[in-house]
């Protein structure tokens with residue numbers, strides 16, 4: 010099977026790249042072995058909330074110069090503020106077309122989102138059903154807040170969140186209450202405790218008559234509140250619409266917060282992206298895993314998957330967006346880390362294993378292992394045994410030199426590097442096909458002319 014571009018990994022990095030390629034008319038396939046990190050995420054897009062030296066960032070793009078000085082090999086330092094901003098603007102517009110509206114503050118500042126623990130975390134883009142709290146004054150405009158859950162639901166504990174919220178100095182004068190609302194038909198659902206997760210609740214509340222009953226009980230129990238904080242239990246595809254309906258029925262301003270996995274807010278992003286990609290004619294191979302490929306003369310020629318061991322998949326350009334340790338895109342043993350599919354060169358400081366992490370789990374400076382990953386050049390091409398693979402790119406959590414957790418940059422880096430790779434793939438496609446370069450494409454420094462066709466040799470293991 011031949012494609013213009015093949016994307017390995019179905020997370021936010023892989024899907025962003027795939028959608029952009031499919032939009033530009035490239036015949037594109039995505040191979041995704043399993044669930045992506047989005048199933049565990051808040052569904053907000055973090056761009057940059059801390060610099061590597063630990064200083065807080067309120068305006069992500071204004072901090073890019075300082076970031077480049079502290080971390081010249083950081084993916085954002087390669088992309089620059091302008092290209093990062095255009096990638097995020099594309100992503101926001103594309104998601105809006107899919108019915109998922111992502112909001113940022115108009116002044117380009119980070120905002121705060123409330124966590125299920127009742128603490129605040131800085132982020133840049135949040136879904137419209139998430140309340141954008143002011144980073145410095147999170148209680149601004151609020152005199153009463155209600156934290157509401159579904160009776161018997163274990164993945165959100167409103168009292169714990171309320172206690173933490175009450176400890177925040179900004180909430181000193183704010184009335185905070187909690188409520189647990191019975192889900193209509195709850196008695197018949199409890200066959201076993203595992204069947205009462207957010208996804209199960211969402212199935213019940215999709216029924217409008219049950220949503221009406223739920224809304225009525227909510228009004229009775231909450232009374233008056235400027236903001237009602239609810240766990241995200243309102244559907245993966247149609248959740249935002251259900252919340253609008255609930256806001257209409259109750260008159261409350263509602264703020265969704267992520268729950269323990271599965272996180273419907275994250276799944277909402279993934280499902281919207283997958284539908285968009287398929288709508289554009291892309292091929293999505295889920296549940297299959299890339300096991301290796303053949304590299305000849307600095308080019309990846311074909312790849313093999315667990316389900317298609319004897320039928321290689323060929324493409325002109327490839328993206329490896331297989332994630333970090335969490336998604337098995339990187340493996341660690343006692344002595345070293347490796348990239349398991351192609352055996353790519355890693356950026357790994359020469360540290361004994363006990364110095365890969367810090368003693369404190371929640372450390373502001375981050376754990377050194379978080380910055381280990383695949384070493385790439387500024388065009389995001391990796392190398393193997395020192396040889397650059399010109400038509401293979403990397404994006405997202407597999408990349409070295411950034412720490413998505415301590416910097417608060419996870420989905421931001423994934424989207425923007427995925428988009429950047431797509432632009433390079435499109436450029437190569439246009440050159441191969443003698444098409445005029447489109448106006449997005451201005452930087453020609455990483456353009457590589459396609460090699461003339463090579464004979465098919467024996468498969469070499471990675």
Ligand SMILES: Cc1cc2nc3c(=O)[nH]c(=O)nc-3n(C[C@H](O)[C@H](O)[C@H](O)COP(=O)(O)OP(=O)(O)OC[C@H]3O[C@@H](n4cnc5c(N)ncnc54)[C@H](O)[C@@H]3O)c2cc1C
Pocket residue numbers: 017018019020021022023040041042043044045046047049050051052053054055056297298299300330331332333335336337338350404405406407413418419420421423
């Ligand atoms: C628990 C958790 C919570 C997070 N919360 C947030 C948040 O709230 N906001 C935020 O901005 N960021 C958050 N992040 C960070 C952010 O989600 C990740 O950095 C980002 O999603 C990474 O995307 P990715 O596409 O690079 O990788 P992933 O999402 O990890 O996707 C990798 C994909 O590749 C597939 N794969 C792996 N190996 C192969 C193979 N050999 N063949 C085929 N497929 C393969 C995997 O199955 C998976 O589908 C969070 C991360 C974690 C782990």
